[in-house]
Every structure is written in structure tokens, then in C-alpha cells.
Amino acid sequence: xxxxxxxxxxxxxxxxxxxxxxxxxxxxxxxxxxxxxxxxxxxxxxxxxxxxxxxxxxxxxxxxxxxxxxxxxxxxxxxxxxxxxxxxxxxxxxxxxxxxxxxxxxxxxxxxxxxxxxxxxxxxxxxxxxxxxxxxxxxxxxxxxxxxxxxxxxxxxxxxxxxxxxxxxxxxxxxxxxxxxxxxxxxxxxxxxxxxxxxxxxxxxxxxxxxxxxxxxxxxxxxxxxxxxxxxxxxxxxxxxxxxxxxxxxxxxxxxxxxxxxxxxxxxxxxxxxxxxxxxxxxxxxxxxxxxxxxxxxxxxxxxxxxxxxxxxxxxxxxxxxxxxxxxxxxxxxxxxxxxxxxxxxxxxxxxxxxxxxxxxxxxxxxxxxxxxxxxxxxxxxxxxxxxxxxxxxxxxxxxxxxxxxxxxxxxxxxxxxxxxxxxxxxxxxxxxxxxxxxxxxxxxxxxxxxxxxxxxxxxxxxxxxxxxxxxxxxxxxxxxxxxxxxxxxxxxxxxxxxxxxxxxxxxxxxxxxxxxxxxxxxxxxxxxxxxxxxxxxxxxxxxxxxxxxxxxxxxxxxxxxxxxxxxxxxxxxxxxxxxxxxxxxxxxxxxxxxxxxxxxxxx
Numbered sequence: 001x002x003x004x005x006x007x008x009x010x011x012x013x014x015x016x017x018x019x020x021x022x023x024x025x026x027x028x029x030x031x032x033x034x035x036x037x038x039x040x041x042x043x044x045x046x047x048x049x050x051x052x053x054x055x056x057x058x059x060x061x062x063x064x065x066x067x068x069x070x071x072x073x074x075x076x077x078x079x080x081x082x083x084x085x086x087x088x089x090x091x092x093x094x095x096x097x098x099x100x101x102x103x104x105x106x107x108x109x110x111x112x113x114x115x116x117x118x119x120x121x122x123x124x125x126x127x128x129x130x131x132x133x134x135x136x137x138x139x140x141x142x143x144x145x146x147x148x149x150x151x152x153x154x155x156x157x158x159x160x161x162x163x164x165x166x167x168x169x170x171x172x173x174x175x176x177x178x179x180x181x182x183x184x185x186x187x188x189x190x191x192x193x194x195x196x197x198x199x200x201x202x203x204x205x206x207x208x209x210x211x212x213x214x215x216x217x218x219x220x221x222x223x224x225x226x227x228x229x230x231x232x233x234x235x236x237x238x239x240x241x242x243x244x245x246x247x248x249x250x251x252x253x254x255x256x257x258x259x260x261x262x263x264x265x266x267x268x269x270x271x272x273x274x275x276x277x278x279x280x281x282x283x284x285x286x287x288x289x290x291x292x293x294x295x296x297x298x299x300x301x302x303x304x305x306x307x308x309x310x311x312x313x314x315x316x317x318x319x320x321x322x323x324x325x326x327x328x329x330x331x332x333x334x335x336x337x338x339x340x341x342x343x344x345x346x347x348x349x350x351x352x353x354x355x356x357x358x359x360x361x362x363x364x365x366x367x368x369x370x371x372x373x374x375x376x377x378x379x380x381x382x383x384x385x386x387x388x389x390x391x392x393x394x395x396x397x398x399x400x401x402x403x404x405x406x407x408x409x410x411x412x413x414x415x416x417x418x419x420x421x422x423x424x425x426x427x428x429x430x431x432x433x434x435x436x437x438x439x440x441x442x443x444x445x446x447x448x449x450x451x452x453x454x455x456x457x458x459x460x461x462x463x464x465x466x467x468x469x470x471x472x473x474x475x476x477x478x479x480x481x482x483x484x485x486x487x488x489x490x491x492x493x494x495x496x497x498x499x500x501x502x503x504x505x506x507x508x509x510x511x512x513x514x515x516x517x518x519x520x521x522x523x524x525x526x527x528x529x530x531x532x533x534x535x536x537x538x539x540x541x542x543x544x545x546x547x548x549x550x551x552x553x554x555x556x557x558x559x560x561x562x563x564x565x566x567x568x569x570x571x572x573x574x575x576x577x578x579x580x581x582x583x584x585x586x587x588x589x590x591x592x593x594x595x596x597x598x599x600x601x602x603x604x
Contacts (some may be wrong), residue, residue, distance in 0.1 A: 002191050004128040006216050007037035010116065010135040010150065011044045012143070012601065014168065014311040015094045016269045017101070018208035021167050022134055027209030033214075036160075037131050040213040042098055043119075044091050046109045046239075049142060051079045051087070053109040053226065055241035062225035066111070067286050068242075071449035074388075077243055080453040082241040083306075084266040084423020090310045092232040092505065093268025103212040106219055113149025120157045122220035132160030136311075139166075139364040140460040169361060170315040170354040172203045177351075183365040186377075186475050188359050198351040198487060199323075199343055202316040247453075251403045253416035256505045262298055263423030264454060265306065272307035276321050277332060279304075285322065286338040286550035289349035293427045295499035301426060302350060302604040309356065315354040322347045353604050361463040363475060371464045374571040376445055376473025383473070383480070384455035385443045394442050397542050402450060404504070407541020409517040411435050413503040420503075427493050433470035434484035439543050444471035487547040490517040506532060520544060 009022055011293050017023055028036045046053055047065040057064060069078040080088070095105035108115045115235045116133060123130050133154045137147065147163060154161040165173050177194045178184065185191045223226045243509045246252070265271060279285045284299040294300025307313045325333045326347060328340025338344045367377045375381055386394035400406055404415035414428035424432070429451075437444040448467040452458050468474025476482055490513075494500055497516040507516045510530060513521050519538040522530065532538045 004039045004216050005037045005131045006039045006041050006123065006128050006398040007131055008043055008116070008133045009041060010112070010133060011094065011105070011250045012136065013138060013309065014136045014166070015090045016312050017094070018098045018269070019205040019314045019317050021206060022136065022164050023209045023212065024206045026213065027211055030213045031198050031211060040103060041216055041219065042103060042105045044105055044107055045115050047112055047146070048110050051078060051084065051239065052242045054563040055238035056109045056226040056228065058227045059249045064225070071452065073443065073445045074449045076247060076449050076453040079455060081240055081243050082454060082456040083458055083577050084243070085236055086306055086456045087310065088232060088235045088239055089267030092235065092313050093270055097269060098212070101209065101212045102214060104215050108222055109228070112146040114151050117153040118223060119220060120153060120159070124222060126218050130159055131441065132162065134162045134164060136164045136166050139361055141369055168311045168314040168320060169358045170198070170228070170351065171201050171358055175201065175203070181362065184362050184366045187477055188356065188475065191359050192355060195355070198355060202319045205314065205317045205320050216259065234523050249403050250399065251405060253404050253419045255505060256461055259502050261421040261423065262296065263303055263421055263427070264298070266305060267306065267310065267312065269312045270481060272304070272313035275304065275307070275316060276313070280321055280325050281336060283336045285325065285350060286336065286344050286346040288346040290346070293493055295425050295428060295494055296502060305459070305604045308604070309457050309459040315357065318354065319351065322350065346534065350604065351534055357459070357462055360461040363465050364461040371461070372445070374445055376468040376471065377475055378473050378479070379429045380473045385440050387443050388446060398442055398446055400537065400542060401440065404558050405433070405537040406543070407518065407520055408435065408486045408543065408545065409500040409504055409507065409519070410486045410494065412537070413500045416503045419509050421491055422454055427489070430470055431486045431489050433467055435486055437471035437478070438483045485545065485547065487517050487545050491549060506535065518545065
């Protein structure tokens with residue numbers, strides 16, 4: 001019998017079987033009478049520079065050959081506990097789905113290029129020959145480095161290397177109205193108009209393959225000093241073990257009594273489709289445009305971003321669920337308002353946000369390393385940022401910001417929610433990013449890295465691109481002029497104070513909303529009666545943002561002064577009156593209303 005001819009498919013953020021062009025092509029080829037490979041080895045590597053892998057060491061006496069996976073600016077864990085768990089669940093879900101096709105998924109840890117090189121060398125000593133390595137292209141700087149390393153190893157060995165286009169986005173690269181990244185407009189609205197109507201833009205999703213080649217009978221073991229777990233639970237334990245060292249916070253948030261996570265979801269392709277079906281049948285898709293600025297609960301937004309980030313579901317699969325509902329093609333959602341009546345403002349809003357993810361990814365392609373530079377896409381060198389590594393006062397402010405002890409209720413609630421659950425809402429993210437960058441003037445990259453670590457739905461392009469957008473160095477035409485007033489925003493979007501009270505337990509018993517949103521406004525007697533004496537963020541907030549509630553509900557005038565009474569960096573009180581997306585905009589259609597501002601990391 002001839003030796004097995006093995007094709008390796010290296011998965012990264014394409015953790016799905018259906019609508020996966022690589023699996024579709026492999027399935028097609030394996031059913032032909034002649035093809036270059038007889039076996040398929042699907043492979044997932046936990047990348048050591050992005051995910052801390054010391055928990056996979058064979059024993060406590062072993063040492064990892066890799067430096068700790070920490071961020072370059074703030075020194076945070078690159079992948080925190082919430083995303084680590086969601087990632088492990090997604091990987092094992094893919095492994096299970098491939099097992100149902102009589103295939104599987106081999107797991108490894110290490111540097112991607114090194115792992116592939118080691119496999120190529122190992123199979124020279126085994127019964128089998130690797131004939132090629134396929135992988136899906138991505139846009140991030142590190143991901144490009146991985147692709148180059150794999151290409152070099154494979155081609156040096158005289159084998160086939162193939163890099164596939166990433167098809168998890170709404171508009172296929174082949175259908176973009178330009179060929180060169182430099183032709184991408186620097187303003188989202190211009191891009192949107194180039195590809196509309198969005199309902200007609202996506203290609204059809206690909207079906208799940210019916211058959212795949214078998215796994216090789218012999219697969220080399222993971223090289224030491226690491227051992228690969230044999231179960232999901234053990235994989236999660238290995239990923240979480242080194243993170244028990246914590247984040248160095250002096251006052252880490254604690255879980256409030258009776259608080260519930262808005263993101264209690266598990267990773268994987270199966271759960272992604274279950275979530276979409278729930279959104280359709282519950283009416284949440286149709287109501288998305290009206291509810292998307294919510295702060296509490298599971299269904300005010302789709303919460304699909306974590307699955308999208310890992311490729312557990314594609315944007316065009318979501319689009320097809322919407323099409324079927326709008327056209328009444330299936331029983332799913334029958335009886336729900338809007339069924340069979342065409343596109344509505346909710347489904348239009350979902351497509352809009354899917355396109356924003358496309359745009360951020362294309363911005364990464366266009367600007368490359370500038371995604372991670374403090375000057376941003378704009379190459380803005382005019383801003384005098386405060387750097388915690390050099391400035392003790394900025395370091396102190398950043399520490400309190402990360403702990404959710406700024407004294408601004410909406411900011412503190414969001415930061416505590418993020419730390420404890422791995423999620424915070426679109427509306428909250430905009431305010432958090434604006435607060436750090438424009439109210440405190442601290443290097444915005446610290447916030448982007450903190451989000452990278454803690455968000456379950458972290459996506460390199462959306463996270464970093466959106467932080468740039470709100471910080472004023474990205475592709476927001478208004479740049480530094482767009483400043484969110486977190487007190488006004490709290491009155492507008494948390495009108496009863498439920499969200500802030502949910503996560504900031506110290507203010508739960510307060511009746512005055514102004515005090516809930518800014519406890520420093522309490523007089524000395526009220527502070528004493530409320531048990532808030534001696535709490536630093538109550539008595540000395542990082543920013544005293546003066547705000548008066550006007551006749552129009554949450555509308556009012558604001559001004560901001562720091563602890564020393566200085567005017568805030570971005571233009572004094574008037575800038576607080578700027579409107580973000582979701583504020584009152586007049587005379588615009590569904591898409592126009594939503595173009596005004598974008599989230600800092602999550603768009604669905």
C-alpha cells in the first residue's frame with residue numbers, strides 16, 4: 001500500500017464547517033477519481049504570542065520556551081479568561097463537528113510557523129507525506145507574519161502552499177468596487193454607498209460538506225515540554241491556569257449580588273446558529289434598530305460578534321437567515337412581526353453593522369501597522385497623550401479606570417461588567433473609549449489592549465479600528481471634536497439607573513440619579529448616610545463632569561474639570577454636547593442615522 005498523502009488545513013479564525021470554502025473544495029476534490037491527497041489533517045494551533053500557553057506544560061517543573069503572551073503597551077494578558085474559554089469551546093465544537101464527518105481536528109500549541117515546520121520534519125520519519133498546507137488569509141500584522149512563516153517552511157520543503165481568501169464577511173472581496181487597498185474610502189459612509197444595496201450584496205453561503213478525507217493513521221505528537229489535553233474542560237483549565245496570576249489590580253471588581261451577565265453564551269458553530277434562530281423567533285432581529293443602544297439583558301443586541309470574530313458563523317449566513325425571514329421562505333420566525341414583509345429597519349440595521357465589520361477589516365488591510373500606533377490611521381502627531389509608563393499621575397488614573405473606580409457611574413459600571421463577564425455594550429464601549437482618550441487624555445492603546453484581553457468578542461480590526469475612531473486618530477471625519485459626555489449618556493440610555501446600580505453596588509440605595517451617575521455630587525451628610533464616606537472615587541473622582549438635566553429629558557449642558565480644576569483637553573464644555581450614534585438625528589434614513597459614530601470594539 002502506498003504511503004498516505006496528507007493535506008494540512010490550518011484553521012485560525014475560520015472555526016466552522018458550513019460555509020467554509022476550504023472544506024467545500026476539499027470535499028469536492030476527495031470525491032474525484034484522482035486527487036493529490038488521500039488524507040486530511042485539520043490543525044488548530046494556540047498561538048504562543050497571542051495566547052498564554054504555559055498552562056499546557058507537561059509538569060510544573062517545566063518552563064515554557066516562549067515569553068509570556070502580554071501586550072506591549074500595558075503589559076496585560078493578550079487573551080484573558082473570557083475569550084480563552086470561548087475560544088476553547090469553539091475549537092472543540094469544530095473538532096466535534098469534524099468528527100461527525102469521520103474527520104477531526106488536531107490541536108497544538110506554539111508559534112504557528114514553528115509548529116508547521118516541525119510537522120513537516122516529523123512526517124519525514126513517519127509513514128506519510130505532507131503534500132500541501134492550506135490556510136485562510138487574515139489582515140492582522142501578526143497573522144501576516146504567521147502566513148509568511150508557514151509559506152516559507154512549506155515551500156522550502158517543496159510542498160504546495162495555498163492561501164485562501166477569508167469569506168466570513170458580508171461582501172466578498174471579489175465583489176468590491178476597487179482592486180487596491182489604497183482605493184478604500186477613508187470615510188465609512190462613502191464605502192457603504194459604493195456597495196449598497198446591502199440586501200443584494202452578499203454571495204450565497206456554501207452548504208456543509210457531505211464527506212471529507214479521513215485523518216492520517218499516524219499523527220506526530222505535540223513536542224515537549226507541552227502536552228495537549230484530551231477534553232474541553234482540560235483545555236479550558238490549561239488556558240486559565242496561568243491567568244490566575246491576575247492583572248495586578250489593587251481593587252479588582254467583585255461580582256455584585258443578583259447581577260446577571262448579558263453574555264452567558266458558549267463558543268462554537270452550533271451555538272452560533274442556535275443564537276441566530278433565537279433572535280429571529282423572538283423578534284429581536286426585527287427590533288434591533290430600536291433596542292441596540294440598550295445596556296442590560298441578553299437580547300437588546302444580537303451578541304453575535306464573538307462567533308463572528310472566530311469565524312464560527314459567517315456574515316453571509318446571518319444575511320441568509322434574514323433573507324428567509326424577510327421573504328417568508330421558511331417556518332423560522334413565522335408569526336413574528338415583519339415575517340414575509342421584506343427588509344425592515346431592524347434587519348437593515350444588522351446588515352449595516354456587518355458591513356462596518358467589513359470596513360474595519362479593509363482599513364487594516366489599507367493601513368497595516370498603523371492600526372497599532374498611537375498616531376493612528378491619520379498619523380496624528382498633534383495630540384499630547386499621557387503615557388502611564390512615564391507619568392505617575394496617568395498610571396494612577398489608568399489603574400482606577402481599569403478597576404471601575406473613576407467616579408463616573410456609566411464608565412465604572414461598564415468596566416466592572418467587562419472585567420467580570422467579558423462583555424459590555426456598544427453604547428458603553430463608545431463612552432469608555434471617549435472617557436479614557438478624551439476626558440483623561442491617556443494613551444488610547446491601553447484601553448484597546450485591555451479590551452483585547454478581556455472581551456470575549458475581541459476582533460483585531462474592529463477593536464483597534466474602533467478605539468482609533470473614538471480616540472480621534474482613526475477614520476472619524478469629526479476626529480477630536482466627537483466627545484461623549486458619560487453623564488448625559490447615562491441619563492439618555494440608563495434613564496432609571498438600573499444598569500449603573502446593577503454593577504456599582506455602592507450606589508444601589510441612592511434615589512437621586514445625578515448621584516447614581518456621579519456620586520461626588522452628594523453633600524457630606526448624604527455621603528455619610530449612604531455609607532460612602534472615605535471612598536476615593538466618591539470623594540475624588542478622576543473627572544468632575546458638571547451636567548444639568550434640561551427639559552428634554554437627558555439633554556443638558558455640561559462642562560468638565562479635572563482634579564486640579566483644569567479644563568478638559570478636548571475643548572471645554574461645548575464638546576460634551578456632541579451627539580453620538582443613537583442620539584437624536586433628524587432627516588436621515590436607517591443607514592444615515594447609524595453612520596454618526598461607531599462602537600469601540602463590538603458592533604452587534
